[in-house]
Amino acid sequence: MTNEVYSPGLEGVIAGETAISTITGGLSYRGYSIEDLAAHATFEEVAYLILYGDLPKRGELDAFNKRLGAAATVAPQVIDALRLIPPKASFMDVMRSGASFLAHFDPDAGDNSHEANLRKAERLLAQMPTVLAARHRLRSGQQPVAPDAKRSLSGNLLWMLWNEPPTDRAERAMDVSLILYAEHEYNASTFTARVIASTMSDLHSAVTGAIGALKGPLHGGANEAVMDVLAEVGSADKAEKWIRDALAAKRRIMGFGHRVYKHGDPRATYLKTLCAELAVETGHQDMERMADVIESIVVGEKKLPPNLDWPSARLYHYLKLPVDLYTPLFVVSRVVGWSAHVIEQSDNNRLIRPRARYTGPEAKKFVAVEKR
Numbered sequence: 299m300t301n302e303v304y305s306p307g308l309e310g311v312i313a314g315e316t317a318i319s320t321i322t323g324g325l326s327y328r329g330y331s332i333e334d335l336a337a338h339a340t341f342e343e344v345a346y347l348i349l350y351g352d353l354p355k356r357g358e359l360d361a362f363n364k365r366l367g368a369a370a371t372v373a374p375q376v377i378d379a380l381r382l383i384p385p386k387a388s389f390m391d392v393m394r395s396g397a398s399f400l401a402h403f404d405p406d407a408g409d410n411s412h413e414a415n416l417r418k419a420e421r422l423l424a425q426m427p428t429v430l431a432a433r434h435r436l437r438s439g440q441q442p443v444a445p446d447a448k449r450s451l452s453g454n455l456l457w458m459l460w461n462e463p464p465t466d467r468a469e470r471a472m473d474v475s476l477i478l479y480a481e482h483e484y485n486a487s488t489f490t491a492r493v494i495a496s497t498m499s500d501l502h503s504a505v506t507g508a509i510g511a512l513k514g515p516l517h518g519g520a521n522e523a524v525m526d527v528l529a530e531v532g533s534a535d536k537a538e539k540w541i542r543d544a545l546a547a548k549r550r551i552m553g554f555g556h557r558v559y560k561h562g563d564p565r566a567t568y569l570k571t572l573c574a575e576l577a578v579e580t581g582h583q584d585m586e587r588m589a590d591v592i593e594s595i596v597v598g599e600k601k602l603p604p605n606l607d608w609p610s611a612r613l614y615h616y617l618k619l620p621v622d623l624y625t626p627l628f629v630v631s632r633v634v635g636w637s638a639h640v641i642e643q644s645d646n647n648r649l650i651r652p653r654a655r656y657t658g659p660e661a662k663k664f665v666a667v668e669k670r
């Protein structure tokens with residue numbers, strides 16, 4: 299039986315059920331508001347919450363952190379493979395290949411049980427930061443820095459990128475951005491992951507596919523596009539003219555608008571404050587002013603509020619991270635949400651296979667090649 303209701307882009311369509319997160323009444327993960335989590339939790343606590351369904355007790359958290367620390371070292375062949383990827387490859391393509399390549403060395407490859415999926419999810423969560431940092435250093439002609447199991451995931455990530463310990467504020471800023479990126483219901487990449495999982499494929503395949511979906515500028519790629527916009531504007535005094543010209547030219551302004559948050563993205567509101575604090579510490583007040591001018595005009599003229607990518611791009615810039623790492627950082631965090639959705643889908647699976655409305659020609663008779 300075909301239900302003839304059709305919504306372009308599946309807008310407003312309920313495509314499945316989930317107990318992982320909801321955007322109703324603000325964004326919450328497993329019942330906890332993201333504001334509460336971003337203010338009080340660590341990224342590891344949030345990752346545990348999303349994967350296992352509840353906040354960890356002390357002993358559970360310590361054991362989780364220990365497992366992540368132990369899993370962060372990747373097989374040497376993975377580092378060798380990163381060396382072989384041409385220097386010009388896009389960083390998101392490297393992340394996609396990295397997730398795929400890690401599958402070959404996972405001891406649970408081929409086991410799609412609930413327990414094995416959790417173990418694979420933990421390993422991917424621990425290993426993707428290592429892949430990201432190693433590739434960044436290799437392409438800059440530097441040797442990769444070994445993961446330090448004593449550090450938090452965010453602290454270790456910055457350590458492996460910089461080969462120097464991050465300040466507490468830098469580590470916390472990274473942690474909060476990862477908390478806010480971790481999970482977001484049935485977004486395009488998560489839906490991709492669930493479709494792949496629904497065929498009874500495996501977790502690494504689902505995450506690899508999800509990375510491909512996240513790469514696009516209408517989804518994860520927007521945080522990099524935002525930075526290109528800010529660089530193009532240049533300074534606060536040029537912001538008003540730039541944005542008025544851009545709106546008059548009907549340009550799509552990256553970092554604004556959202557399919558489901560028509561009245562504001564709660565993650566953007568939260569990160570904006572952190573961004574402003576970090577701007578003062580790192581001497582980027584002019585960029586904050588520039589962003590404020592653009593934001594107030596886009597909101598005022600187009601009624602389009604900023605999404606999470608608007609402040610996160612600046613936050614990563616203030617942390618001195620190269621622009622092409624922004625979407626890969628989103629990957630590092632969203633591995634958690636994707637994995638939880640793969641596990642939820644696999645635990646209660648039905649193949650996802652919608653129908654299409656046919657718009658092609660009427661039935662035709664086959665004509666032999668000589669007679670066409």
Ligand SMILES: CC(C)(COP(=O)(O)OP(=O)(O)OC[C@H]1O[C@@H](n2cnc3c(N)ncnc32)[C@H](O)[C@@H]1OP(=O)(O)O)[C@@H](O)C(=O)NCCC(=O)NCCS
Nearest residue numbers: 515516517520549550551552553554555556557605606607
């Ligand atoms: C996220 C996004 C794809 C959601 O889009 P959507 O729900 O499919 O909405 P549409 O693309 O159909 O846009 C609806 C209208 O708003 C306008 N609009 C939406 N986002 C806009 C933006 N960032 N800048 C300018 N106009 C925008 C569209 O031009 C369209 O106007 P129209 O009806 O006059 O043609 C869209 O807002 C966008 O492209 N934003 C920029 C990219 C971005 O920041 N992505 C990250 C999302 S977290």
